[in-house]
Amino acid sequence: MQGLPADHRDTIIMWALAKLDVAAFVAASAVVTGAALFMLTLFLVVKGAPPGVPVGPHLGQLALFFPGYSVTATGAFIGGAYASVVGGIAGFLLAVFWNAAHALFLAVIRMRASLASYSID
Amino acid sequence: MNNDAERDEITDREVLEATLRFNTLVFSIILGVFTGLTLLALSLVARYGTGTGRLAVVLIGIFLPGYGAGGFGALLGLFWGLLFGALLGAGIYRINARHVLAKVDDLVIAEGGSNGFPRAVLRLDGSSLGLAIGTIGALGLLATTNTLVARGTAAQSVHARLLSEVLPGYTVSVLGSIIGAIELFAILYVFCRAFVSIYNRVAGRRHRR
Numbered sequence: 001m002q003g004l005p006a007d008h009r010d011t012i013i014m015w016a017l018a019k020l021d022v023a024a025f026v027a028a029s030a031v032v033t034g035a036a037l038f039m040l041t042l043f044l045v046v047k048g049a050p051p052g053v054p055v056g057p058h059l060g061q062l063a064l065f066f067p068g069y070s071v072t073a074t075g076a077f078i079g080g081a082y083a084s085v086v087g088g089i090a091g092f093l094l095a096v097f098w099n100a101a102h103a104l105f106l107a108v109i110r111m112r113a114s115l116a117s118y119s120i121d
Numbered sequence: 122m123n124n125d126a127e128r129d130e131i132t133d134r135e136v137l138e139a140t141l142r143f144n145t146l147v148f149s150i151i152l153g154v155f156t157g158l159t160l161l162a163l164s165l166v167a168r169y170g171t172g173t174g175r176l177a178v179v180l181i182g183i184f185l186p187g188y189g190a191g192g193f194g195a196l197l198g199l200f201w202g203l204l205f206g207a208l209l210g211a212g213i214y215r216i217n218a219r220h221v222l223a224k225v226d227d228l229v230i231a232e233g234g235s236n237g238f239p240r241a242v243l244r245l246d247g248s249s250l251g252l253a254i255g256t257i258g259a260l261g262l263l264a265t266t267n268t269l270v271a272r273g274t275a276a277q278s279v280h281a282r283l284l285s286e287v288l289p290g291y292t293v294s295v296l297g298s299i300i301g302a303i304e305l306f307a308i309l310y311v312f313c314r315a316f317v318s319i320y321n322r323v324a325g326r327r328h329r330r
Contacts, residue, residue: 017140064174
């Protein structure tokens with residue numbers, strides 16, 4: 001690796017300690033998880049099943065957790081909405097814990113820096 | 122002059138390694154706790170609920186020795202979840218960061234700061250995240266499928282075979298697992314690109330560079 005200029009090194013530290021934008025992370029998580037279940041359901045609906053065989057019986061068991069969900073076109077929208085909520089919550093928790101860990105780390109560094117300055121005085 | 126350059130290089134590496142170690146640890150802990158608590162909750166729901174999720178617990182138990190519905194099985198699930206979640210987290214973060222470091226200037230939105238500590242908002246890199254999560258997902262599918270093949274229970278693995286509904290060409294065999302892994306990698310890569318695109322767009326609007 002080449003020796004980096006000082007400001008580039010600062011950028012690396014800034015990147016390493018950067019916080020996640022919680023709202024953006026929640027939005028992205030919600031959209032992607034919602035779209036995933038929506039598309040998965042719709043894919044199975046379009047693919048269909050032989051006469052007399054239910055479509056997506058295993059995926060349909062999600063109805064136990066998501067009341068109203070079914071492997072149908074309407075169910076795809078309902079499932080997508082539920083999955084968005086679950087994904088959004090997971091994204092929120094991940095972003096908040098990530099930010100909290102970094103805030104804690106920075107607080108410790110600040111505290112150690114101020115303690116060091118007292119000992120010099 | 123040469124000594125200065127060498128010292129600079131060592132310092133750069135130390136800075137990089139220290140920041141990577143810290144972030145890998147943080148991400149591992151978060152993912153480990155998430156996975157562990159999810160397995161614990163699933164086990165308790167399967168044991169004390171109305172039978173919901175029992176099949177999922179049984180299927181996961183094939184790969185995590187001792188994991189089952191309720192009590193001791195739940196605690197073992199917590200342990201395995203912590204372990205595998207942490208390993209997955211470390212893998213994802215390391216693969217992601219390897220490629221991110223080359224373009225670090227594009228991945229922060231500086232926000233100023235206080236007490237000499239500049240703060241910034243993180244931007245993500247779609248191809249790096251896609252590569253990281255796609256690789257881990259594909260390796261996971263390869264490992265689980267080939268565990269079933271090695272156990273000699275591939276023929277009875279009706280639930281694993283269901284994956285062929287969404288991954289055409291996948292079978293519970295060595296060749297099928299490779300085909301499935303390639304498809305899963307592609308799907309995860311596309312979803313990660315979409316995720317990062319939304320995140321960066323929203324974050325960019327809320328925090329002007």
